[in-house]
Amino acid sequence: MAGxxxxxxxxxxxxxxxQFEVHPLFGDxxxxxxxxxxxxxxMLLTVGAISLLMVVATSGRALIPNRGQSSAEVLFGFTRxxxxxxxxxxxxxxxPYILTLFLFILFSNLLALIPTSFAPTSHIAVTAVLAIAxxxxxxxxxFVKNGPHFLELFWVSSAPTVALRIVLAVIEVISxxxxxxxxxxxxxxxxxxxxxxxxxxxxxxxxxxxxAIIPIFAIVAIYGLELLVACIQAYVFAxxxxxxxxxxxxxxx
Amino acid sequence: xxKDTFSERLKALExxxxxxxxxxxxxxxxxxQDKFTKGxxxxxxxxxxxxxxxxxxxxxxxLDSLFGTLPVFLVLFCLLGFAAGVRTMIRTAExxxxxxxxxxxxxxxxxxxxxxxxxxxxxxxxxxxxxKATGADGPGKD
Numbered sequence: 001m002a003g004x005x006x007x008x009x010x011x012x013x014x015x016x017x018x019q020f021e022v023h024p025l026f027g028d029x030x031x032x033x034x035x036x037x038x039x040x041x042x043m044l045l046t047v048g049a050i051s052l053l054m055v056v057a058t059s060g061r062a063l064i065p066n067r068g069q070s071s072a073e074v075l076f077g078f079t080r081x082x083x084x085x086x087x088x089x090x091x092x093x094x095x096p097y098i099l100t101l102f103l104f105i106l107f108s109n110l111l112a113l114i115p116t117s118f119a120p121t122s123h124i125a126v127t128a129v130l131a132i133a134x135x136x137x138x139x140x141x142x143f144v145k146n147g148p149h150f151l152e153l154f155w156v157s158s159a160p161t162v163a164l165r166i167v168l169a170v171i172e173v174i175s176x177x178x179x180x181x182x183x184x185x186x187x188x189x190x191x192x193x194x195x196x197x198x199x200x201x202x203x204x205x206x207x208x209x210x211x212a213i214i215p216i217f218a219i220v221a222i223y224g225l226e227l228l229v230a231c232i233q234a235y236v237f238a239x240x241x242x243x244x245x246x247x248x249x250x251x252x253x
Numbered sequence: 254x255x256k257d258t259f260s261e262r263l264k265a266l267e268x269x270x271x272x273x274x275x276x277x278x279x280x281x282x283x284x285x286q287d288k289f290t291k292g293x294x295x296x297x298x299x300x301x302x303x304x305x306x307x308x309x310x311x312x313x314x315x316l317d318s319l320f321g322t323l324p325v326f327l328v329l330f331c332l333l334g335f336a337a338g339v340r341t342m343i344r345t346a347e348x349x350x351x352x353x354x355x356x357x358x359x360x361x362x363x364x365x366x367x368x369x370x371x372x373x374x375x376x377x378x379x380x381x382x383x384x385k386a387t388g389a390d391g392p393g394k395d
Contacts, residue, residue, distance in 0.1 A: 167333075170333055171333055171336045171337045171340055172337070172340070174305065174308055174309060174312070174330075174333060174334055174336075174337035175305060175337035175338070175340045175341045175344075177308055178301055178304045178305045178308055178337055178338060178341050179301075179341070181304040181307065181308055182297070182300040182301045182303075182304035182341075185300055185303075185304060186296065186297065186300045189300075190296075232292070232293055233293075235293075236293045236297065240297070243348070
């Protein structure tokens with residue numbers, strides 16, 4: 001973009017991380033909390049695409065669904081089944097939240113695959129907020145459902161001595177906090193790595209002249225892989241939310 | 254009168270759909286999903302291990318910079334974090350094993366052939382009701 005003129009000499013003019021830069025849409029001052037950035041734009045587009053599919057496409061409520069309605073129904077039914085399978089009947093209450101998470105991540109991952117678009121889920125800031133929201137929800141649900149007994153999750157009463165129990169309690173507490181961290185790193189890392197790899201291969205194609213045909217085929221293959229990763233990561237995020245929810249609803253397993 | 258035959262036909266169609274679904278579902282679903290879940294499972298365990306260590310490391314470093322005792326808590330919590338990571342990973346593995354034995358039990362027992370239709374049945378009636386309710390203004394395709 002603006003900096004391209006600066007780094008010119010080498011034929012390998014590859015800047016794989018430039019695509020993750022957040023910059024304001026209007027003007028080019030520093031990014032404030034209120035400035036509309038490309039991240040804002042693509043998150044809004046994500047929400048718009050979801051509304052288009054889940055609200056507008058199904059608004060006909062046709063007996064014989066058209067294409068849009070049946071895809072919406074498939075997504076809905078798929079998530080519903082997943083929630084009921086993993087979190088049980090009690091977990092079905094939290095289905096709207098999980099469907100929202102799943103659709104948001106899925107659509108923002110898929111929209112990020114459009115060339116020159118921006119991937120909000122490749123930023124750890126976005127995925128960490130999603131993961132912390134899940135973490136807080138699950139913890140609150142655990143305390144509301146089980147009261148103080150929820151803390152017994154951290155106290156291994158089968159250990160022989162109190163000193164050992166204290167050490168184990170520290171380990172258990174850390175491992176409880178591992179979940180939001182791994183939850184967010186997994187999604188953000190996957191998306192960022194995939195997009196960076198695509199950009200690196202695109203850079204090779206730019207440098208190789210006629211030989212560019214090889215990296216172009218590689219890009220096609222990686223693009224397919226990224227399509228898979230985008231869907232799987234959304235699925236994994238949603239199913240792990242169900243697993244954590246299930247742990248909070250039935251502690252002591 | 255007209256409505257009655259309509260809902261009857263709908264019911265017959267619903268039955269035929271669920272029969273067709275149960276006859277072809279098992280093979281197609283598990284094959285594709287298995288590969289995905291295996292791959293994402295490995296990835297999940299790795300991140301849990303790494304996240305445990307990172308968390309222990311940062312807690313230790315934070316405590317050390319708070320008390321000014323640099324290597325002590327760092328070392329201690331690094332080990333604790335590693336233990337926590339392994340703990341989480343093992344729990345994940347346990348969960349998977351439990352799920353797998355459950356799936357195997359379901360697949361082996363011939364009596365559970367009734368399970369998928371029952372499952373589908375639980376999901377479809379509300380939708381059928383929904384369709385019936387809104388069926389009046391549906392497209393006049395039939």
